[in-house]
Amino acid sequence: xxxxxxxxxxxxxxxxxxxxxxxxxxxxxxxxxxxxxxxxxxxxxxxxxxxxxxxxxxxxxxxxxxxxxxxxxxxxxxxxxxxxxxxxxxxxxxxxxxxxxxxxxxxxxxxxxxxxxxxxxxxxxxxxxxxxxxxxxxxxxxxxxxxxxxxxxxxxxxxxxxxxxxxxxxxxxxxxxxxxxxxxxxxxxxxxxxxxxxxxxxxxxxxxxxxxxxxxxxxxxxxxxxxxxxxxxxxxxxxxxxxxxxxxxxxxxxxxxxxxxxxxxxxxxxxxxxxxxxxxxxxxxxxxxxxxxxxxxxxxxxxxxxxxxxxxxxxxxx
Amino acid sequence: xxxxxxxxxxxxxxxxxxxxxxxxxxxxxxxxxxxxxxxxxxxxxxxxxxxxxxxxxxxxxxxxxxxxxxxxxxxxxxxxxxxxxxxxxxxxxxxxxxxxxxxxxxxxxxxxxxxxxxxxxxxxxxxxxxxxxxxxxxxxxxxxxxxxxxxxxxxxxxxxxxxxxxxxxxxxxxxxxxxxxxxxxxxxxxxxxxxxxxxxxxxxxxxxxxxxxxxxxxxxxxxxxxxxxxxxxxxxxxxxxxxxxxxxxxxxxxxxxxxxxxxxxxxxxxxxxxxxxxxxxxxxxxxxxxxxxxxxxxxxxxxxx
Numbered sequence: 268x269x270x271x272x273x274x275x276x277x278x279x280x281x282x283x284x285x286x287x288x289x290x291x292x293x294x295x296x297x298x299x300x301x302x303x304x305x306x307x308x309x310x311x312x313x314x315x316x317x318x319x320x321x322x323x324x325x326x327x328x329x330x331x332x333x334x335x336x337x338x339x340x341x342x343x344x345x346x347x348x349x350x351x352x353x354x355x356x357x358x359x360x361x362x363x364x365x366x367x368x369x370x371x372x373x374x375x376x377x378x379x380x381x382x383x384x385x386x387x388x389x390x391x392x393x394x395x396x397x398x399x400x401x402x403x404x405x406x407x408x409x410x411x412x413x414x415x416x417x418x419x420x421x422x423x424x425x426x427x428x429x430x431x432x433x434x435x436x437x438x439x440x441x442x443x444x445x446x447x448x449x450x451x452x453x454x455x456x457x458x459x460x461x462x463x464x465x466x467x468x469x470x471x472x473x474x475x476x477x478x479x480x481x482x483x484x485x486x487x488x489x490x491x492x493x494x495x496x497x498x499x500x501x502x503x504x505x506x507x508x509x510x511x512x513x514x515x516x517x518x519x520x521x522x523x524x525x526x527x528x529x530x531x532x533x534x535x536x537x538x539x540x541x542x543x544x545x546x547x548x549x550x551x552x553x554x555x556x557x558x559x560x561x562x563x564x565x566x567x568x569x570x571x572x573x574x575x576x577x578x579x580x581x582x583x584x585x
Numbered sequence: 586x587x588x589x590x591x592x593x594x595x596x597x598x599x600x601x602x603x604x605x606x607x608x609x610x611x612x613x614x615x616x617x618x619x620x621x622x623x624x625x626x627x628x629x630x631x632x633x634x635x636x637x638x639x640x641x642x643x644x645x646x647x648x649x650x651x652x653x654x655x656x657x658x659x660x661x662x663x664x665x666x667x668x669x670x671x672x673x674x675x676x677x678x679x680x681x682x683x684x685x686x687x688x689x690x691x692x693x694x695x696x697x698x699x700x701x702x703x704x705x706x707x708x709x710x711x712x713x714x715x716x717x718x719x720x721x722x723x724x725x726x727x728x729x730x731x732x733x734x735x736x737x738x739x740x741x742x743x744x745x746x747x748x749x750x751x752x753x754x755x756x757x758x759x760x761x762x763x764x765x766x767x768x769x770x771x772x773x774x775x776x777x778x779x780x781x782x783x784x785x786x787x788x789x790x791x792x793x794x795x796x797x798x799x800x801x802x803x804x805x806x807x808x809x810x811x812x813x814x815x816x817x818x819x820x821x822x823x824x825x826x827x828x829x830x831x832x833x834x835x836x837x838x839x840x841x842x843x844x845x846x847x848x849x850x851x852x853x854x855x856x857x858x859x860x861x862x863x864x865x866x867x868x869x870x871x872x873x874x875x876x877x878x879x880x881x882x883x884x885x886x887x888x889x890x
Contacts, residue, residue, distance in 0.1 A: 279726075286727040294743040409871035411819030413826050414864045417842065417849075417856060425850045521732020525823050529846075539735070540827055543742040551742045559730045 273571050280567045287559045288340070291552050292333050319349070336552075345553045350545040355553045359535060363557075366527070366534030370519050372450055373457035378512060381462045385469025385508070386501060392474060401470075404463030412522055416456040416529035423452060453530045457522055461515045468511040473504040506576050513569030517562040616804045619880035620873070626880075629872025636866045640685025647679040651836035659852040668854040672845050673834075681858040684836035688825065688863070691752055692817035698756030699813055703763025704806065708794050710764065711771035722768075725761035733758040733816075737824055746829040755820050759813050770805040771798050804881050811874030815867050822863045838863055 327335075339346055345355035384404075388397045407415070476482060477500055485495045527536035535554055542550035620626045648667070649655050656663060656670035663669065668677040710721040728736070737754040744750045774780065775798070783793050824830050825839025833840065838859035845855035 282723075283726045283730055286723075287730045290727060291739065294739050405871060405875055406868050409815055409867040410864050411823050411867060413823055413842070414860055414867075417846070417860050418864075420849065421853065421857070425853070518732060521734045524732075524734055524738070525827065528827055539738060543738045543827075543829065546742050546745070548742060551739060555731070555735055555739045558732055558735045562732060563730045 272574050276567055276570050280563050284560060284563055288337055291555050292336055295548055340556055346549045348547055348550050350547040355549050359553060362533055362535045362538050366523050366536060369450055369453055369523060369534060373454045374516055377458045377461045381465035382469055384466040386473055388470040389473035389477060404467060407459055408463040412456055412460050412525045413529050415459050416526055419452050419456055453526050453532050456526050457519055460522060464515050465508060465512050469508045472507040476500045476504040509572050510569050513565045517565040520558045520561045616807060616880055619883060620876040623876045623879060625872045626876025629869045632865050632869030636862055640689050643682030643685060647682040649676040649679040651680045651683040652834045659848050669852055671855040672848050677855045680836040680841060684838045684841055685862060687831055687837050688822050691748060691821045694752045695755035696814045696817045699759025699763055700810055702760040704767050707764035707767030708771050708798050711768045711775055712794050712798060725764055728758060728761045733820060741829045751824055755817055763809055766805060766809050767802060770802045774798055774801045808874060808877045808881060811870055811877055815870040818867050
């Protein structure tokens with residue numbers, strides 16, 4: 268029964284992605300003049316313009332341009348960068364590993380930390396620890412990522428401690444895991460940006476669970492407090508946090524842009540900023556499509572996970 | 586659950602978003618009054634006012650022109666330049682005082698645009714509840730599939746670093762998030778008797794939506810306004826920090842950080858001052874938002890108990 272719900276979600280996700288692709292493609296149509304003019308600038312010779320128009324299929328009708336572009340995206344042929352002429356697929360595959368590494372490291376710290384903080388705050392509800400932690404996370408949640416990133420650079424890389432590299436000096440072809448030091452500050456920035464959100468939801472749902480009858484019951488049965496908390500309360504409190512966690516992970520797809528730029532980290536976020544500066548539309552479109560796919564995919568996974576762990580939804584069939 | 590997901594404030598908002606005022610909106614200003622009783626709201630408001638005064642009044646007291654060369658590049662604080670000179674030898678203090686207004690204007694404009702579009706879409710979706718609701722919500726999903734900053738960057742790469750495109754896209758990416766919250770809040774009101782009776786006496790649909798529905802969702806609207814303002818400031822300043830906002834040699838907080846981040850070790854002030862100002866501003870707006878959300882939760886408790 269839940270299969271129908273899952274399939275419905277999947278179909279909606281695909282529909283959304285298709286509409287997203289239309290919107291991303293439409294961005295090229297918004298270019299003043301056309302894409303070739305925008306890329307080459309005012310001093311472009313007519314010959315070079317004509318060559319680039321040919322390369323970008325600009326002489327064909329809009330619909331067939333779109334079909335070719337979408338076909339390329341699906342088959343993995345992303346075309347060539349307008350700025351460097353290198354294949355976009357190459358550029359992305361060189362860097363996507365670094366971004367993924369950054370996001371995975373961030374998530375690996377952020378999720379357990381959020382659960383711990385959320386539980387700790389819930390168990391000390393309205394006591395000094397809860398107030399201090401709540402205020403701290405309110406402040407952290409307010410700050411833009413680049414403010415957090417620069418504060419970390421000032422603290423750990425320049426003024427105060429000088430223990431970590433401020434900017435990564437990796438070349439584009441290099442992998443971040445060869446020099447794990449470079450990932451510490453960017454990951455710390457993302458962790459600090461994400462933990463407040465997840466831990467707050469975790470705190471709220473944990474408080475609700477702690478007030479429930481079965482937790483009281485488990486306590487009355489004589490189970491130790493530790494067993495009651497970690498075996499009975501936490502697993503149930505995590506369910507509402509799944510959606511928020513997925514959304515925060517999806518948010519990282521956007522968050523890496525600024526953070527990678529702050530630290531000069533060689534990922535796709537930094538590549539996107541560079542491409543926007545060069546008005547390199549093929550790269551911008553490919554990265555945007557990738558980010559949107561990750562975003563939609565993670566939300567889909569969260570929906571499915573929620574359906575699977577919620578008995579009411581799992582069995583609700585019509 | 587999904588309505589709560591990208592709010593900066595905690596569960597308080599999640600629990601209170603669908604709540605509404607008493608019919609007729611007589612508590613419209615009650616929420617502001619209740620919020621101002623909380624210390625956090627006052628601190629937040631104080632911070633926001635301080636930053637606004639600095640940003641708008643700064644140019645009047647700046648000792649130098651923001652583009653004038655006053656000292657050796659990256660020189661430390663001196664009698665000539667209170668916080669030293671930036672990477673191009675311009676007065677850091679004067680550039681700081683000149684550089685705040687744009688962030689404020691752009692963020693405010695984007696927030697207002699997002700609120701207007703989002704509230705209209707959300708209320709119409711809630712009131713129609715037919716195919717129109719489905720179409721609007723599907724459109725929402727498409728915009729929601731983009732991380733906000735990536736959508737702005739996509740538009741900037743198509744049109745170039747223009748301020749209007751930043752306002753437009755930041756506002757547009759807020760709209761579906763606002764619409765979802767407003768729709769949730771309005772769905773409860775739509776069920777109420779006074780909406781039914783307005784329909785029975787034959788009031789026009791748009792009058793029901795904007796004359797009956799809107800006044801009854803002003804409280805969640807205020808909370809949403811504060812939240813979106815916080816995000817707008819971060820986004821606008823972030824875009825500017827990436828180099829796609831105001832262009833050199835204009836003085837702008839985001840751009841100042843970009844221009845001077847490589848000389849952070851020798852001249853930290855040129856980065857610190859704008860970073861502190863932007864950080865203070867977002868913390869201030871979010872404290873006010875949190876105060877509003879808490880006051881709203883308090884109103885709910887009273888109404889419920």
